[in-house]
Amino acid sequence: MKQVVQNYKSGELALLDVPVPGCKPGGVLVRTAYSLISTGTELMKVSEAGMSMLGKARSRPDQVAKVVQSVAANGVPATYRKVMGKLDSYTPLGYSLCGVVEQAGAGTDEVKVGDLVACAGNEHALHAELNWVPKNLYARVPDGLAPRHAAFGTVGSIALQGVRRGEPQLGDVALVVGLGLIGQLVVQLLAASGVRVVGADPDPARCDLAAGLGAVACGDPGSTALDAAVAELTGGHGVDQVYLAAAGGGNQPVELAARLSRDRGRVVDIGKCRLDLPWNAYYEKELDVRFSRSYGPGRYDPEYELEGRDYPIGYVRWTERRNLACFLDLLARRRVDVEPLVSHVADFEDAVETYGRLKDGGLKAVAVLFRYPGHAEEPEPAAVAAPTVSAVPAVSAAGTGQGGGKPAPVRSAGMPVRLAFVGAGNYATSMLLPHLAQHDGAELSAVVTTTALSALNAKRKFGFTQATTDLDAVLGDPAVDAVFVVTRHGSHAELTRRALLAGKAVFVEKPLALTEDELAGVLAAVEESGNDRLQVGFNRRFAPLLREARKRFGVRGGPASLRYLVNAGRLEKGSWYLRQDTEGSRFTGEGGHFVDTASWLLAADPVSVYAVTAPGDEHLQVVLRYPDGSTATLSYVTAGPPGFPKETLDLVGDGRVLRFDDFVRAAVYDGRRKRWVGSRLPRARDKGQRAELDAFLTAVRTGGPMPVPLRSLAATTAATLAVRASLAGGAPVTLAATR
Structure with a gap:
C-alpha cells in the first residue's frame, strides 16, 4: 500500500x-x-x-x-x-x-x-x-x-471540544480569533448553539467565508470596526467567550482577547498560539483562561x-x-x-x-x-480481505500453539547468520541494529512490526531484505536462522514461545516473562520442541569494564556481599512502562538486568528473594541470598536526582572490594592499597550490547553453547518475578531449582 x-x-x-x-x-x-x-x-x-x-x-x-x-x-x-x-x-x-x-x-x-x-x-x-x-x-x-x-470528523471534534470548554449559553456573544479550518468550524458550532459570533482574521477572504457560515460580524484584529461591532452587540460590556484558534509567534490574539472580553469572561485556547498574558489586563477583568485538549477526554490516555x-x-x-x-x-x-x-x-x-x-x-x-483510488461517494460493501496476522499476537495458554519445529541448522563456516527482527523501536534501532548492520557475521533478512512505517524505516536504515507485518510468514521461513524479539514487555513470552516452537534461535530483550505462567510456557516450548537456543538481553555481564573488574577481583574462597544501587529516575507521564496491567511493573520489566549482574558477579543463581518497600513508595530494597551464603542487596529507587549515576555497585569478599561506577570507572582494592583502577571513559558507556551480540551470533553460527545457560536465564527471571510475591506476602520467597 x-x-x-x-x-x-x-x-x-x-x-x-x-x-x-x-x-x-x-x-x-x-x-x-x-x-x-x-x-x-x-x-x-x-x-x-x-x-x-x-x-x-x-x-x-x-x-x-x-x-x-x-x-x-x-x-x-x-x-x-x-x-x-x-x-x-x-x-x-x-x-x-x-x-x-x-x-x-x-x-x-x-x-x-x-x-x-x-x-x-x-x-x-x-x-x-x-x-x-x-x-x-x-x-x-x-x-x-x-x-x-x-x-x-477529527478536526470537527477538536472544534467541538473547544466550544464545550467555553460553556456558551443561548444569547451569548463570542469572539473567534483565527478563521482557518478550526476557526470556521467553531463559528458554525457556536452559531448552531444560539450564540452570536464575531470573527477576527487579517485575511478578508476568510472573514467573508465566516460571515457566510453564521458570523454576524468579521474583521481584521487590529481594526476599530471590530471593536465597534463587539461594543454594539454587547452593549459595551465585551464578549462572553474568546476562542483562540490562531497560530504563530505573535501575542496579538491574547491581547485582543483581553481588550474585547467582558468582566470575568472566558478565554479558550484551541490552537497553538503564544500565551504571554498581559497580567494587568487579565487580572483586572479576572479572565478565566482555559485550554482545550484536542478531541476531548480520553486524548493521550x-x-x-x-x-x-x-x-x-x-x-x-x-x-x-x-x-x-x-x-x-x-x-x-x-x-x-x-x-x-x-x-x-x-x-x-x-x-x-x-x-x-x-x-x-x-x-x-x-x-x-x-x-483515494476506488472510493465511492456512497458507501459500498467492501470485499473481505485475506486475514493478516498481527506481529504481536494475543497470549495463548502456556505450551500450546505451533509445534514440531526443529532447531535451525548450524551455519556453514563463513556464512552469516540470517536474522529476523520482531519490533523496531528505540532500543532496537539505537542499541542493537547499528551493531548488527555492520557485523560481517549477520544478515538482516526481515523486520516485522505491527505498524507499516516502522518496518519500512528499519529496512531503509539498516538494510533488511524484507519489511512486513506478517509474523507467521517470517517464522515459517526456513531461511531465517534466528529471531530477535524486541517488542513491548507484554508480548515477549508469547513471541519467544512461538519462535522456539518454529525452530529458531531466539534473542529476546528483557524481560523474558511477566508472570510465572508465562515463564512456564517458554520452558514448556523448549521441552516440546527440543530447541533451547535462547538468549535474554542481559547485557551488563558483557560490559568490557565490568568484565575486566571481575577478572581483577579474582576468584573468591568464601561468601561475599554485594550492594547495587540503581538510580532509575522518574518516567514521563504516559510512558508505556507505567502500564502495569499489560506491561508488568517497572521492576519486573527492568530488574532482571540487575539480578543477572549480581548473580554473574557471585557466580551462582539465587536461592531466595526478600523485598520490602514503604507504603505507596516506588523504592524497592531486594535481598538475594545465594547457596554459599553470599548476599546481594539491590536498591531500586526512582526519586534520585538525575545528575547522580544510574548504576553503582560494591562487591566485598575475601578482603577485597570491587567498586563499579556506572560503566565509567571501576577499581579493585586489596588490603590497604588499590590493586587496579580502570580507565575513565568520559564519552562512552559501553554496557555490553556489542559483545553480547557477538557471543550470540557465534553460538548460532557454530552450534556451540549459548552465552548464558538456559538454567541461569530462567533463575534470573524467576527471582525477578519473586519480588512481587515477596512484597505481597511480606516474607522471603524460596526459589525452586529450575530444570
Whole structure:
C-alpha cells in the first residue's frame, strides 16, 4: 500500500510503498476513501522539518532538554545514535479520515466489514491507503453523509471540544480569533448553539467565508470596526467567550482577547498560539483562561485510546469518540456545513505535489482533501480481505500453539547468520541494529512490526531484505536462522514461545516473562520442541569494564556481599512502562538486568528473594541470598536526582572490594592499597550490547553453547518475578531449582 511520509531531518516528503498494517484485536482495518489535510497543524510540522538543526532545536526546547539528560545518562555516542535515528526516519502525516472497514479485529462488534467510519488520531488515521484504528478512535458514519464530509470528523471534534470548554449559553456573544479550518468550524458550532459570533482574521477572504457560515460580524484584529461591532452587540460590556484558534509567534490574539472580553469572561485556547498574558489586563477583568485538549477526554490516555476502555457516560459525558460521533451527527443533520471549506480535492497519488503547493503558497486553502483510488461517494460493501496476522499476537495458554519445529541448522563456516527482527523501536534501532548492520557475521533478512512505517524505516536504515507485518510468514521461513524479539514487555513470552516452537534461535530483550505462567510456557516450548537456543538481553555481564573488574577481583574462597544501587529516575507521564496491567511493573520489566549482574558477579543463581518497600513508595530494597551464603542487596529507587549515576555497585569478599561506577570507572582494592583502577571513559558507556551480540551470533553460527545457560536465564527471571510475591506476602520467597 502507499502512504505519505516525511523525513524530519531533511524535510523530504514522499509517497512510499509500505507493508499493510496487521489487524489487531480491539480495532479495525480501514481502507481510506478521503483523508483531510490540516492546513494548520500539518503544514506547521512540514515547515518545521525544513528548518536547520538549530532551528529545530529552538522550536522544540523540551526535546533538547531530553537530549541533555540522555547524554548525562548514556554518553554522547549512544545519545547521538538515538537522536539521529529518530530524526533520520520517515514519520507519518495525517489524523482525520473516512473509509470503509475492510477487516474487524476481535472485540469490535459495533461495526462490521463494509461499514463506513470516520477515524481519528495522528498514529492511526494517517494519509495511507489502509490504517488500523483502535475502537475508541473511530465512529460509524450516519446514513446519507458523504465520505468527503465525514473525513472532517477529527478536526470537527477538536472544534467541538473547544466550544464545550467555553460553556456558551443561548444569547451569548463570542469572539473567534483565527478563521482557518478550526476557526470556521467553531463559528458554525457556536452559531448552531444560539450564540452570536464575531470573527477576527487579517485575511478578508476568510472573514467573508465566516460571515457566510453564521458570523454576524468579521474583521481584521487590529481594526476599530471590530471593536465597534463587539461594543454594539454587547452593549459595551465585551464578549462572553474568546476562542483562540490562531497560530504563530505573535501575542496579538491574547491581547485582543483581553481588550474585547467582558468582566470575568472566558478565554479558550484551541490552537497553538503564544500565551504571554498581559497580567494587568487579565487580572483586572479576572479572565478565566482555559485550554482545550484536542478531541476531548480520553486524548493521550493509552488505556482509552489503545486498549478501548471507555469512560462511564455518567461521569464523562463527552469523550473524544462521543465528540466524533456528535460532530458526524451534526453534519448529517446539516447543522454544520463543511462543503464551503473544501478548497481543493487532490488525488492521493498527487499528495507530495499538493503539500509542496501548500507550503510555497501556490495553493491557498482552508481545507484540502485527498481522494483515494476506488472510493465511492456512497458507501459500498467492501470485499473481505485475506486475514493478516498481527506481529504481536494475543497470549495463548502456556505450551500450546505451533509445534514440531526443529532447531535451525548450524551455519556453514563463513556464512552469516540470517536474522529476523520482531519490533523496531528505540532500543532496537539505537542499541542493537547499528551493531548488527555492520557485523560481517549477520544478515538482516526481515523486520516485522505491527505498524507499516516502522518496518519500512528499519529496512531503509539498516538494510533488511524484507519489511512486513506478517509474523507467521517470517517464522515459517526456513531461511531465517534466528529471531530477535524486541517488542513491548507484554508480548515477549508469547513471541519467544512461538519462535522456539518454529525452530529458531531466539534473542529476546528483557524481560523474558511477566508472570510465572508465562515463564512456564517458554520452558514448556523448549521441552516440546527440543530447541533451547535462547538468549535474554542481559547485557551488563558483557560490559568490557565490568568484565575486566571481575577478572581483577579474582576468584573468591568464601561468601561475599554485594550492594547495587540503581538510580532509575522518574518516567514521563504516559510512558508505556507505567502500564502495569499489560506491561508488568517497572521492576519486573527492568530488574532482571540487575539480578543477572549480581548473580554473574557471585557466580551462582539465587536461592531466595526478600523485598520490602514503604507504603505507596516506588523504592524497592531486594535481598538475594545465594547457596554459599553470599548476599546481594539491590536498591531500586526512582526519586534520585538525575545528575547522580544510574548504576553503582560494591562487591566485598575475601578482603577485597570491587567498586563499579556506572560503566565509567571501576577499581579493585586489596588490603590497604588499590590493586587496579580502570580507565575513565568520559564519552562512552559501553554496557555490553556489542559483545553480547557477538557471543550470540557465534553460538548460532557454530552450534556451540549459548552465552548464558538456559538454567541461569530462567533463575534470573524467576527471582525477578519473586519480588512481587515477596512484597505481597511480606516474607522471603524460596526459589525452586529450575530444570
